[in-house]
Amino acid sequence: DGGITQSPKYLFRKEGQNVTLSCEQNLNHDAMYWYRQDPGQGLRLIYYSQIVNDFQKGDIAEGYSVSREKKESFPLTVTSAQKNPTAFYLCASSIDLNRDTEAFFGQGTRLTVV
Amino acid sequence: EDQVTQSPEALRLQEGESSSLNCSYTVSGLRGLFWYRQDPGKGPEFLFTLYSAGEEKEKERLKATLTKKESFLHITAPKPEDSATYLCAVQAGSNYQLIWGAGTKLIIKP
Numbered sequence: 001d002g003g004i005t006q007s008p009k010y011l012f013r014k015e016g017q018n019v020t021l022s023c024e025q026n027l028n029h030d031a032m033y034w035y036r037q038d039p040g041q042g043l044r045l046i047y048y049s050q051i052v053n054d055f056q057k058g059d060i061a062e063g064y065s066v067s068r069e070k071k072e073s074f075p076l077t078v079t080s081a082q083k084n085p086t087a088f089y090l091c092a093s094s095i096d097l098n099r100d101t102e103a104f105f106g107q108g109t110r111l112t113v114v
Numbered sequence: 115e116d117q118v119t120q121s122p123e124a125l126r127l128q129e130g131e132s133s134s135l136n137c138s139y140t141v142s143g144l145r146g147l148f149w150y151r152q153d154p155g156k157g158p159e160f161l162f163t164l165y166s167a168g169e170e171k172e173k174e175r176l177k178a179t180l181t182k183k184e185s186f187l188h189i190t191a192p193k194p195e196d197s198a199t200y201l202c203a204v205q206a207g208s209n210y211q212l213i214w215g216a217g218t219k220l221i222i223k224p
Contacts, residue, residue, distance in 0.1 A: 004115070004157075005158075016143075027166045035128070040123075040216055041216055042118070042201075042203075042213075042214030042216050042217070043203075043212075043214040043217055044214075045142065045211050045212075048210070048211075058211065069127075090157050090158070091159075096209075097210045100145045100146040100163075100165070100205055101163070102148055102163055103160075103212070104152075104160060105157035105158045105159070106157050107156055107157045108155070108157050110155070
């Protein structure tokens with residue numbers, strides 16, 4: 001079955017640590033996205049990518065980094081510079097940035113600072 | 115500023131009691147409006163895309179409609195398994211980014 005796989009489902013980070021969230025898709029989609037979801041707020045875009053080796057900052061990119069070395073993979077690193085990282089992180093993909101088509105989401109990673 | 119507002123924040127209904135959720139938007143040049151369903155601890159699941167005023171789409175007990183200012187998600191004779199948070203998002207102008215509402219939490223009591 002085609003879809004988006006995020007791992008791990010739960011992640012705990014100590015102060016000053018960098019952590020990496022995995023996102024893999026087998027939908028053959030060009031565009032991939034990372035969102036952050038906090039209670040009572042709409043999804044906020046962290047980074048997005050249209051093609052391999054190219055990505056753009058979203059509204060809240062500070063303290064995060066990404067890479068797109070393969071079409072299928074778009075990992076997100078939450079760095080120690082992100083002061084409030086506790087949130088639910090969602091990875092998504094769509095056919096193409098330029099088409100007004102729906103995005104498909106993974107099951108999310110819940111990150112908690114301990 | 116482009117904005118999407120969903121109301122109500124939460125809605126409790128008895129099983130079988132029909133109602134509607136609202137998604138109002140103020141954007142320049144609507145290109146598409148998307149409805150998603152999200153269960154607790156899960157990623158959003160795509161429901162509908164609407165592209166122009168007057169358009170309607172249906173799926174089981176759900177029907178989405180679109181005007182120039184807002185969209186409604188009508189739920190007819192809901193069942194407890196329809197309980198979820200329903201999210202609305204808009205794509206507009208030359209912006210690739212979706213603008214998301216905060217969602218409506220729907221609870222259907224048996």
